[in-house]
Amino acid sequence: MKLPEDLNGLKALIVPGGESTTMEILIDRYRLRQPLIDFAARHPIYGTCAGMILFSSNVDDNQACVRPLNLIDIDVARIAYGRQVYSFDRQLELTLNGGVHGVSVSFIRAPRVTRVGPEVAVLASLDASPVLVERGNVLAASFHTELNDDTVLLNYFLRKIRA
Amino acid sequence: MIDFHDDKHKVKVGLAEMLKGGVIMDVTSDEQAKIAEGSGASAVMALERVPSDIRAEGGVARMADLTVIEKIKRAVTIPVMAKCRIGHFLEARVLEAIEVDFIDESEVLTPADEKYHVDKWPFKVPFVCGCRNLGEALRRISEGAAMIRTKGEAGTGDVSQAVKHLREINSVMKSLTVMSSDELYGVAKEYRVSIDLVRMVAEIGKLPVPNFAAGGIATPADAALCMHLGAEAVFVGSGIFKSDNPEKRAKAIVNSTAHWENYAIIAENSYDLGKPMKGIDAKSIPEDEQLQVR
Numbered sequence: 001m002k003l004p005e006d007l008n009g010l011k012a013l014i015v016p017g018g019e020s021t022t023m024e025i026l027i028d029r030y031r032l033r034q035p036l037i038d039f040a041a042r043h044p045i046y047g048t049c050a051g052m053i054l055f056s057s058n059v060d061d062n063q064a065c066v067r068p069l070n071l072i073d074i075d076v077a078r079i080a081y082g083r084q085v086y087s088f089d090r091q092l093e094l095t096l097n098g099g100v101h102g103v104s105v106s107f108i109r110a111p112r113v114t115r116v117g118p119e120v121a122v123l124a125s126l127d128a129s130p131v132l133v134e135r136g137n138v139l140a141a142s143f144h145t146e147l148n149d150d151t152v153l154l155n156y157f158l159r160k161i162r163a
Numbered sequence: 164m165i166d167f168h169d170d171k172h173k174v175k176v177g178l179a180e181m182l183k184g185g186v187i188m189d190v191t192s193d194e195q196a197k198i199a200e201g202s203g204a205s206a207v208m209a210l211e212r213v214p215s216d217i218r219a220e221g222g223v224a225r226m227a228d229l230t231v232i233e234k235i236k237r238a239v240t241i242p243v244m245a246k247c248r249i250g251h252f253l254e255a256r257v258l259e260a261i262e263v264d265f266i267d268e269s270e271v272l273t274p275a276d277e278k279y280h281v282d283k284w285p286f287k288v289p290f291v292c293g294c295r296n297l298g299e300a301l302r303r304i305s306e307g308a309a310m311i312r313t314k315g316e317a318g319t320g321d322v323s324q325a326v327k328h329l330r331e332i333n334s335v336m337k338s339l340t341v342m343s344s345d346e347l348y349g350v351a352k353e354y355r356v357s358i359d360l361v362r363m364v365a366e367i368g369k370l371p372v373p374n375f376a377a378g379g380i381a382t383p384a385d386a387a388l389c390m391h392l393g394a395e396a397v398f399v400g401s402g403i404f405k406s407d408n409p410e411k412r413a414k415a416i417v418n419s420t421a422h423w424e425n426y427a428i429i430a431e432n433s434y435d436l437g438k439p440m441k442g443i444d445a446k447s448i449p450e451d452e453q454l455q456v457r
Contacts, residue, residue, distance in 0.1 A: 002425075018185070018205070019185065022204070022205045049181075064200060064239070085259060106174055147180060
């Protein structure tokens with residue numbers, strides 16, 4: 001979806017990876033900021049990588065002046081796992097819906113969560129940093145799930161839609 | 164054996180995937196890089212000279228001085244790409260050592276090796292390579308390219324060659340999808356690539372890595388045209404910073420690429436952009452001066 005009217009009739013939204021600067025610029029240029037905030041108040045919304053940055057309440061050391069949407073009370077640092085040559089794939093163990101799942105995910109110039117608000121649940125961590133967080137409708141991941149065939153997290157998100 | 168599920172290759176192609184729908188702009192200074200980022204570019208290509216200047220000045224074109232690239236890296240947070248000469252694996256290693264995010268093994272620079280391209284598999288940094296047809300694309304993918312772009316004819320501001328290359332790749336790919344298995348062996352032989360790769364393309368009907376357009380894109384409508392012809396993102400070289408109003412043109416090209424199916428938005432972004440780069444009719448360039456044949 002690219003314009004406010006594209007949200008009509010949607011039950012949920014996934015904001016995938018990309019460049020958060022580019023996405024934020026286009027969100028403001030095409031008047032999507034408030035419609036997205038309103039949408040997230042009523043519907044499940046899942047952001048990966050750049051999506052997580054956009055959902056956050058604050059971006060540390062914000063050189064490019066990305067203005068996040070403040071959908072979930074976390075601070076993030078962009079590109080905090082390093083530039084592209086440090087990007088990596090990882091098998092994460094997730095406890096979701098009472099079951100333990102091994103999920104294959106990609107960290108690509110990924111954001112690091114540097115602060116988690118008191119009401120935010122940490123669903124997974126990597127080396128002591130939260131990498132998957134949730135509060136109410138909002139689910140956010142430092143990593144990409146859209147590059148792998150694993151559907152564990154998508155199924156989890158689908159359950160939020162049905163709930 | 165090509166292993167597209169290899170973790171290292173997956174994160175390389177992964178970054179290319181993240182650039183889809185965006186515009187990658189050639190920049191030669193930190194100021195230009197900031198204008199590009201502020202306009203919504205998804206990445207910048209750090210250069211000493213844009214292709215139209217390389218074309219005009221002639222001589223041997225090499226990897227940029229690293230000072231230029233470092234300055235641009237510090238100026239922006241979007242991915243920074245840089246060009247190495249075809250086959251110059253040492254320039255590529257140097258660019259990897261300073262942690263550029265993507266390397267363009269580019270025909271815009273003077274080739275360093277008349278016979279071989281860089282073996283891109285051992286690198287941690289992903290590569291993009293240019294092509295004019297499916298055979299070239301598949302050879303570059305066999306060598307480990309994580310992204311393919313059309314060559315077009317760089318530095319001309321004439322989009323016709325990018326259009327030709329996009330159409331060529333798409334129509335041949337389409338024909339692969341209806342070929343019998345014995346015909347596919349013939350294709351593999353003709354293209355000098357593995358039958359596995361040819362079968363993969365025949366099955367999915369597209370390249371196994373993102374396919375972007377480059378070469379001669381100068382206007383918002385040029386960018387959107389390439390998207391309609393199957394490009395998944397666009398590179399703009401001389402087209403922006405060789406025009407009268409780079410900032411406005413950069414924004415307009417970003418908007419029109421993101422909204423490539425929305426003609427009203429492309430129209431809104433086609434007013435009062437100032438003079439475009441002057442340009443050269445690509446057909447008027449003698450073959451030995453064309454960059455695409457490299």
